[in-house]
Amino acid sequence: MGLMDYIGKQFHNPHGVGGRVATLIMNIQNRGQYQAAETALSLKDGDKALDIGFGNGYLLRRLAGAYPCAFWGVDPSRDMLRAASKRNQKYIRQGRMTLLSGNAEQTGLPDDFFDKIYTVNTVYFWPSLDAGLREIRRILKPDGIFVNAVYSKEALDRLPVTRHGYRKYDVKELESAGNADGFSVEVKEIKRRSAYCIIYKKTEGWRS
Numbered sequence: 001m002g003l004m005d006y007i008g009k010q011f012h013n014p015h016g017v018g019g020r021v022a023t024l025i026m027n028i029q030n031r032g033q034y035q036a037a038e039t040a041l042s043l044k045d046g047d048k049a050l051d052i053g054f055g056n057g058y059l060l061r062r063l064a065g066a067y068p069c070a071f072w073g074v075d076p077s078r079d080m081l082r083a084a085s086k087r088n089q090k091y092i093r094q095g096r097m098t099l100l101s102g103n104a105e106q107t108g109l110p111d112d113f114f115d116k117i118y119t120v121n122t123v124y125f126w127p128s129l130d131a132g133l134r135e136i137r138r139i140l141k142p143d144g145i146f147v148n149a150v151y152s153k154e155a156l157d158r159l160p161v162t163r164h165g166y167r168k169y170d171v172k173e174l175e176s177a178g179n180a181d182g183f184s185v186e187v188k189e190i191k192r193r194s195a196y197c198i199i200y201k202k203t204e205g206w207r208s
């Protein structure tokens with residue numbers, strides 16, 4: 001396996017020392033996306049918020065330090081669950097944060113529970129965009145929102161690390177999948193044609 005493929009795999013399934021290094025690099029490179037997600041979430045006192053694919057738990061810690069909300073997180077990587085739990089132990093002890101093993105398609109969380117759900121750079125690794133959006137719709141409260149911070153297909157195609165194992169989406173695809181799964185969708189450009197925040201609002205009265 002070449003170096004680029006190794007790094008690409010670490011973004012998909014961070015583990016061991018390589019996973020810790022890869023997630024620290026993400027924390028620096030993806031600052032614009034974290035900021036845009038935070039703004040789009042517009043967290044209010046008492047909101048219940050979920051981070052899907054929290055990685056090393058950097059954004060969870062930042063949000064928990066700034067907003068008096070209750071936080072949950074799911075990630076399929078056992079090493080990331082360990083790293084994020086360590087980073088956020090203060091909030092976990094306070095009973096304000098719950099981190100679990102899970103993924104976008106199967107969170108194991110209750111129906112109509114969250115005010116806000118977000119994810120940063122994980123959608124490329126979901127086995128099915130549709131299954132993930134349906135699961136998110138199930139666990140969002142009516143009027144809840146889901147914020148999806150992504151790089152566009154155009155931007156990812158420029159990065160050799162994304163050659164294998166990445167599902168790359170055009171913004172239009174992310175928008176139409178949301179509409180098909182019962183969301184109204186707003187698109188915010190973070191960086192011209194390369195980084196976006198897609199904001200999905202659960203639509204009432206929609207039937208699958």
Ligand SMILES: C[S@@+](CC[C@H](N)C(=O)[O-])C[C@H]1O[C@@H](n2cnc3c(N)ncnc32)[C@H](O)[C@@H]1O
Nearest residue numbers: 011012053054055077103104120121122125126
């Ligand atoms: C590129 S990292 C992003 C981590 C974090 N969101 C951040 O921006 O710092 C991708 C994360 O998605 C997780 N992941 C992989 N497959 C997933 C899935 N099907 N559902 C949710 N998360 C997934 C990985 O374990 C990893 O922690």
